[in-house]
Amino acid sequence: MKKTNPNPRFTRLVAMLLAAGATCACLAPQALAQQEGRRRRAAAESKPVEITAEQSAMLTKIANDRKLNVDDLLAAAKTYTPSGRHDDYVLFSSGGQSGQIFAIGVPSMRLLRSIAVFTPESWQGYGFAGDDDPVRKRLEINGKPVLWGDTHHPALSETAGDYDGQFLFIGDKANARLGVIDLRDWETKQIVKNPLTVSDHGAAFVTPNTDYVIEGGQYATVLGYGYAPPEEYKKSYRGMVTMWKFDRSKGRIDESQSFAIELPPYWQDLADAGKLASDGYFFVNSFNAEMATGGVEKGNPPFEAGASKRDMDYLHIVDWKKAEAAFKAGKVKKINGFSVIMLDTSVSEGILYFAPEPKSPHGVDVTPNGQYMVVAGKLDPHVTVYSIEKVKKAIAEKKFSGKDDYGVPVLDFDAVKEVQVELGLGPLHTQFDNKGYAYTSLFLDSAVARWSLGGEYASLHAEQPWKLVTKTPVQYNIGHLCAAEGDTVSPDGNYLISMSKWSVDRFLCTGPLLPQNFQLLDISQGGTTMPVTYDLPIGVGEPHYCQMIKADKLKSWPVYPEVGWNPHTQMLDPNAPKKGEEGITREGNKVLVKMTALRSHFTPEHVEINEGDVVTWRISANETAQDATHGFCIGGYNVNLSLEPGEFSEFTFTADKPGTYPYYCTEFCSALHLEMMGYLHIKPKAGVSVKPTETTAAQK
Amino acid sequence: MSSFLSTLIGPRVSESELRAHRARYLTPTAIFMIARVLLLVSIFFPYWHMELEAPQYPNGLYLTAYCNHLTGDVREIDGLNHYIGMRPLGEAAAFERSASVWMILAMFLLVEGAAFIHSKWAVLLAVPAITFPIGFIVDLYYWMRTFGLNLDPKAPLSNSVKPFVPTVIGEGGIGQFKTFAEFGIGYWLAVAAAGCIVVGFYFHRRAYRPLTLRAAGAANPATAG
Numbered sequence: 001m002k003k004t005n006p007n008p009r010f011t012r013l014v015a016m017l018l019a020a021g022a023t024c025a026c027l028a029p030q031a032l033a034q035q036e037g038r039r040r041r042a043a044a045e046s047k048p049v050e051i052t053a054e055q056s057a058m059l060t061k062i063a064n065d066r067k068l069n070v071d072d073l074l075a076a077a078k079t080y081t082p083s084g085r086h087d088d089y090v091l092f093s094s095g096g097q098s099g100q101i102f103a104i105g106v107p108s109m110r111l112l113r114s115i116a117v118f119t120p121e122s123w124q125g126y127g128f129a130g131d132d133d134p135v136r137k138r139l140e141i142n143g144k145p146v147l148w149g150d151t152h153h154p155a156l157s158e159t160a161g162d163y164d165g166q167f168l169f170i171g172d173k174a175n176a177r178l179g180v181i182d183l184r185d186w187e188t189k190q191i192v193k194n195p196l197t198v199s200d201h202g203a204a205f206v207t208p209n210t211d212y213v214i215e216g217g218q219y220a221t222v223l224g225y226g227y228a229p230p231e232e233y234k235k236s237y238r239g240m241v242t243m244w245k246f247d248r249s250k251g252r253i254d255e256s257q258s259f260a261i262e263l264p265p266y267w268q269d270l271a272d273a274g275k276l277a278s279d280g281y282f283f284v285n286s287f288n289a290e291m292a293t294g295g296v297e298k299g300n301p302p303f304e305a306g307a308s309k310r311d312m313d314y315l316h317i318v319d320w321k322k323a324e325a326a327f328k329a330g331k332v333k334k335i336n337g338f339s340v341i342m343l344d345t346s347v348s349e350g351i352l353y354f355a356p357e358p359k360s361p362h363g364v365d366v367t368p369n370g371q372y373m374v375v376a377g378k379l380d381p382h383v384t385v386y387s388i389e390k391v392k393k394a395i396a397e398k399k400f401s402g403k404d405d406y407g408v409p410v411l412d413f414d415a416v417k418e419v420q421v422e423l424g425l426g427p428l429h430t431q432f433d434n435k436g437y438a439y440t441s442l443f444l445d446s447a448v449a450r451w452s453l454g455g456e457y458a459s460l461h462a463e464q465p466w467k468l469v470t471k472t473p474v475q476y477n478i479g480h481l482c483a484a485e486g487d488t489v490s491p492d493g494n495y496l497i498s499m500s501k502w503s504v505d506r507f508l509c510t511g512p513l514l515p516q517n518f519q520l521l522d523i524s525q526g527g528t529t530m531p532v533t534y535d536l537p538i539g540v541g542e543p544h545y546c547q548m549i550k551a552d553k554l555k556s557w558p559v560y561p562e563v564g565w566n567p568h569t570q571m572l573d574p575n576a577p578k579k580g581e582e583g584i585t586r587e588g589n590k591v592l593v594k595m596t597a598l599r600s601h602f603t604p605e606h607v608e609i610n611e612g613d614v615v616t617w618r619i620s621a622n623e624t625a626q627d628a629t630h631g632f633c634i635g636g637y638n639v640n641l642s643l644e645p646g647e648f649s650e651f652t653f654t655a656d657k658p659g660t661y662p663y664y665c666t667e668f669c670s671a672l673h674l675e676m677m678g679y680l681h682i683k684p685k686a687g688v689s690v691k692p693t694e695t696t697a698a699q700k
Numbered sequence: 701m702s703s704f705l706s707t708l709i710g711p712r713v714s715e716s717e718l719r720a721h722r723a724r725y726l727t728p729t730a731i732f733m734i735a736r737v738l739l740l741v742s743i744f745f746p747y748w749h750m751e752l753e754a755p756q757y758p759n760g761l762y763l764t765a766y767c768n769h770l771t772g773d774v775r776e777i778d779g780l781n782h783y784i785g786m787r788p789l790g791e792a793a794a795f796e797r798s799a800s801v802w803m804i805l806a807m808f809l810l811v812e813g814a815a816f817i818h819s820k821w822a823v824l825l826a827v828p829a830i831t832f833p834i835g836f837i838v839d840l841y842y843w844m845r846t847f848g849l850n851l852d853p854k855a856p857l858s859n860s861v862k863p864f865v866p867t868v869i870g871e872g873g874i875g876q877f878k879t880f881a882e883f884g885i886g887y888w889l890a891v892a893a894a895g896c897i898v899v900g901f902y903f904h905r906r907a908y909r910p911l912t913l914r915a916a917g918a919a920n921p922a923t924a925g
Contacts, residue, residue: 624773
């Protein structure tokens, strides 16, 4: 056979194989995607809307039948969120006296859920885990169960002055406590009690990287739960602000690295941390620089008059980096075991300065660039804008107009003031957008004021700087307001919430106790356009402040990462019973119950113990499907747990009341939910009747 | 060399012949090598998928079968299956899953052996690899049928869901679930390997058959003539 050139068929074959190889290579990424077990689903198509004449007629008819005008229809279109569509923002709102936090979607204004913080809440199983419930333990103050809180100011954790969506803090005004919530599972992880003061107000506000959570006080007392008669008010009563050190890696406040700063007994109010240009400072308002002690029953002027006599109160300017250095250098006094930088140290170390502010102001809010602090007048129709540059200069040049009674230098008002802007009656709080506008709530006017900022913001809007632009009436008595990310270094604009305190006639009458009214305002257009687009009644407590975060910043867990997860430690719990480990073991009168919950049964289904046994009960929810939550309750023993997919729970109780107790799943988990139950049999001690009904009959 | 053994492994190719017709003799070896690689790679890719859709699972449930293990929402599917009395999926094809990697390695070696055997008996060594994809379907069907037809009659939903044969490929349904099953890349790699082997034997025969005939002719000139 003659040697030939490579066989053409062979060449073709090689080419074919190469093509096959290339095809495999192309398929590989898809194969890897399949390894993830997820086929791509066709995204919902959004076609441009075209309204036909017929539909237009239908819309007009509906509008006329329901007495809606065109603005109403537009508002509905701006807020209506179809089933399955998610909101752009999440509003975390204080729940006021309910002691909770509410999460609300924006723009739909749908309540997503509540988060129990200071008040036991049964749906979340918060505070219903038997006799030694750790939640109830941490809600104790001086040995007393304090099972409610007055949540005021939520604070989302920040990185470089912007919300990072990791943690949420909130203050309890009534009891000077702080709650720490982990936004992976939306559960309260820690409650810290301020050992110095009974109540507070200026909590919580975070420094730009959440190094510290600021808790400003309010009503002066003798620090550390001391006593002094009102005659010794000026001598013995003190205010304070506490810097709680936050350990982000642990997700907890580190009380040992936290400290407070003693303040004169003016009533400190809201606070805000400086950022960018004002980083390293924070600001606290005050009222009652008069140090009025009230006593209307003795013929003295009441607090409301006594505390508003003078024209000026003091804006507290705190250099917290210097305070931190003083704390680390040990320049503190221990009060009730807590480190406090005393007033003389603050003065000598240059930690604390005052700037006069129109009397009894309310919020102090720092502009996104950190250059200005806006103090809302409350009793004064202006907002007073201070410049951090001027403050720093006045401190450096010692431009003081004097000292207060405690030796704190008071900066010269005209040296630190940038401008005063007249807005209307009862300005309370200010937020910002991305178009160079500020928004201030006007309590007495029941309105939201939009006004133009100056300085580097002047180029962002068409108006003259530092001028009122427009006011939108709200219903009624607005307290706080909240623009989308409106207290960060980069506000989004778009939406604003008016937290209206009174709703009066806005909703159906619900008896003498009425809901508050959360109103959504569309602030996406500049100038004088700023319509209200939605009213949401809040019939659970009176919320104060809220913050609005872009929804995609939240990285919430759909289920716990692993079965047997302990939410208190945020890791797998070695005590979590696994499938096959269920059972009941006894040592003397100590009984350990190991249980698993899986649709649709608990294992075991009978737990037989004796009267007087001390029971530790551990349950793992062996579920991994989203929303496959179980509950677990024992009637009569005040037990109800929320067993979210993967969650491990433990509770203890003393079986002091014999009988037969059904336990059951309190979440409608499955088609066989009602069958998901069992019996706890508590055998009576010898000599005790097992038939109480007959005993009752015999007694009769 | 005994004549039996030489018949079995077939004629050897001389150096000069190999130099003269390198492509002819290397083609089957090369194709078998490709088949072997495809087979080996298939271990790392899914052989079969099933997606289950139901109203309360808007993101679906997924089951992915590799030759040696099962992944996806097995736990959830087992949980649901207990309502209809189906045994846990982990109990299905336990032997097949534990042996599959060894079986594929054995096929790998056998196909390698086939490249060195130049007689028609080489086909025998390649039979397992060629029939493997069919065997996989048959086995899958067997287990699904066994599990589907042997539901616990005392199961909670035994009134609503009667024994059934799940759909192995394509669209099926059970209860409120719609199921979509398809082969995965791993399976198609195994099919491609089988295809390569078949093609390889065409070239194998073309290369070595003349040598066998020539050798037979030399041994028996009368018939060869």
